[in-house]
Amino acid sequence: MSGHKLTCLACGQVNRVASDRLDAGPKCGTCGAKLMSTKAIEVDLATLQKAARTDDVPLVVDFWAPWCGPCRMMGPEFSKAAQALSGRVRLVKLNTEAHPKAGQIYGIRGIPTMVGFSGGRERKRQSGALRSPAIIDWAQGV
Numbered sequence: 001m002s003g004h005k006l007t008c009l010a011c012g013q014v015n016r017v018a019s020d021r022l023d024a025g026p027k028c029g030t031c032g033a034k035l036m037s038t039k040a041i042e043v044d045l046a047t048l049q050k051a052a053r054t055d056d057v058p059l060v061v062d063f064w065a066p067w068c069g070p071c072r073m074m075g076p077e078f079s080k081a082a083q084a085l086s087g088r089v090r091l092v093k094l095n096t097e098a099h100p101k102a103g104q105i106y107g108i109r110g111i112p113t114m115v116g117f118s119g120g121r122e123r124k125r126q127s128g129a130l131r132s133p134a135i136i137d138w139a140q141g142v
Contacts (some may be wrong), residue, residue: 007051008033009041009092014054020058025089031102038077040082040091045099048092052117058089058142059117060135063108065097070111081135089139116142 003016006026010033017026017035024037026035043051051059062078064071075093082091095104096111101139106115106122116139123142130138 004056005053005054006035006057006090007036007047008035009043009047009051009090012050013045014050036087036090038083038086039100040079040093043094044091045094045102045105048094048102049105051090051092052122053120055090055117056119058123058139059091060091060139060142061115061117062091062093063096063102063106063113063115064093064111065095067097068111074112074129077130077132078135080132081139084132084136085139089142114138118142 003018004022006015006017008015008028008031009032011028013028013030014031015035022036028035048061078091085091094102096108110127112129113125115125116123126138
């Protein structure tokens with residue numbers, strides 16, 4: 001079966017989705033969770049690592065923390081971007097306070113930082129809070 005590999009952000013199972021079904025609301029074959037959400041999904045480190053190395057669809061990660069003012073400002077903007085990019089790019093959030101090892105693994109020096117993954121590799125990164133139009137423009141180049 002051909003198609004795009006997508007890691008379920010809820011259970012971690014890898015699914016295959018036909019290219020023409022990416023914007024049709026595909027669901028995980030194991031747990032039934034949406035694979036292409038219109039929202040930014042909070043993930044843990046293990047799920048992020050698996051999706052970053054496995055997924056065929058670009059993945060944009062917002063590394064943030066609850067105590068960070070610019071992070072809280074960017075949160076709703078990141079969610080708007082997730083809705084606009086649904087079916088083309090997946091946007092996820094990783095709380096660096098809950099997962100401090102992520103900062104070491106991915107070399108996060110300041111937050112918020114967005115990192116774009118495609119084809120199993122980091123393609124680009126951006127530090128600092130952005131509004132949704134800038135996030136969308138940035139994410140489309142991953």
